[in-house]
Amino acid sequence: NAGVTQTPKFRILKIGQSMTLQCAQDMNHNYMYWYRQDPGMGLKLIYYSVGAGITDKGEVPNGYNVSRSTTEDFPLRLELAAPSQTSVYFCASSYRPGDVNSPLHFGNGTRLTVT
Amino acid sequence: LAKTTQPISMDSYEGQEVNITCSHNNIATNDYITWYQQFPSQGPRFIIQGYKTKVTNEVASLFIPADRKSSTLSLPRVSLSDTAVYYCLVGTDNYGQNFVFGPGTRLSVLP
Numbered sequence: 209n210a211g212v213t214q215t216p217k218f219r220i221l222k223i224g225q226s227m228t229l230q231c232a233q234d235m236n237h238n239y240m241y242w243y244r245q246d247p248g249m250g251l252k253l254i255y256y257s258v259g260a261g262i263t264d265k266g267e268v269p270n271g272y273n274v275s276r277s278t279t280e281d282f283p284l285r286l287e288l289a290a291p292s293q294t295s296v297y298f299c300a301s302s303y304r305p306g307d308v309n310s311p312l313h314f315g316n317g318t319r320l321t322v323t
Numbered sequence: 324l325a326k327t328t329q330p331i332s333m334d335s336y337e338g339q340e341v342n343i344t345c346s347h348n349n350i351a352t353n354d355y356i357t358w359y360q361q362f363p364s365q366g367p368r369f370i371i372q373g374y375k376t377k378v379t380n381e382v383a384s385l386f387i388p389a390d391r392k393s394s395t396l397s398l399p400r401v402s403l404s405d406t407a408v409y410y411c412l413v414g415t416d417n418y419g420q421n422f423v424f425g426p427g428t429r430l431s432v433l434p
Contacts, residue, residue, distance in 0.1 A: 212366075243424070248426070249426055250410065250423075250424035250425045250426045250427055251367070251424035252424075298366045298367075300366070311357060311359075311369035311372065312359070312367070312369065313369075314365075314366025314367050314368070315366050316364070316365050316366055317364070317365070317366055
């Protein structure tokens with residue numbers, strides 16, 4: 209069982225370039241999330257989705273876009289990369305957050321550097 | 324949002340019991356308390372969740388007093404491999420967007 213899979217693991221972008229971070233889960237979870245984690249800090253929510261076709265902004269959405277065309281996939285798009293977007297990005301999924309025995313399942317992250 | 328406060332860091336030695344306390348003074352009636360563990364270069368991993376009193380699983384115990392304004396994660400007989408960052412989260416909203424990860428507690432287990 210793969211769980212939550214993120215690709216790529218590492219990426220270096222030049223300022224102004226664009227890229228898509230891929231996230232896929234095989235647990236048939238409805239809820240999916242994108243977080244970013246800066247060095248020594250906690251995770252900040254960028255976007256989340258409660259099901260296919262439904263997305264909403266989290267705490268730090270500026271500079272990012274998402275789509276959710278299927279239950280399994282939740283890609284994160286950076287249109288004009290900026291140095292402030294240098295971070296580690298984590299994708300997570302959950303069956304039903306807040307319920308007992310329905311925790312967040314995280315991928316292993318994508319480390320992005322913008323220079 | 325139920326904000327949490329944890330110690331930034333803790334040190335321990337192998338074989339000792341480690342207790343990490345989290346304060347959540349404005350916890351709501353329906354909120355659960357959840358702890359995650361994060362190793363370097365990995366995503367956080369669920370450890371334990373509880374609502375009140377005591378919860379125990381194969382990894383840890385979670386103690387929650389009657390007023391629920393704090394909780395304590397207890398790791399019995401830690402080993403070097405327990406060196407990680409531990410996050411306390413409080414919430415129960417239906418969409419999960421209000422789960423706030425603070426800086427967590429960086430636990431260092433020494434030989």
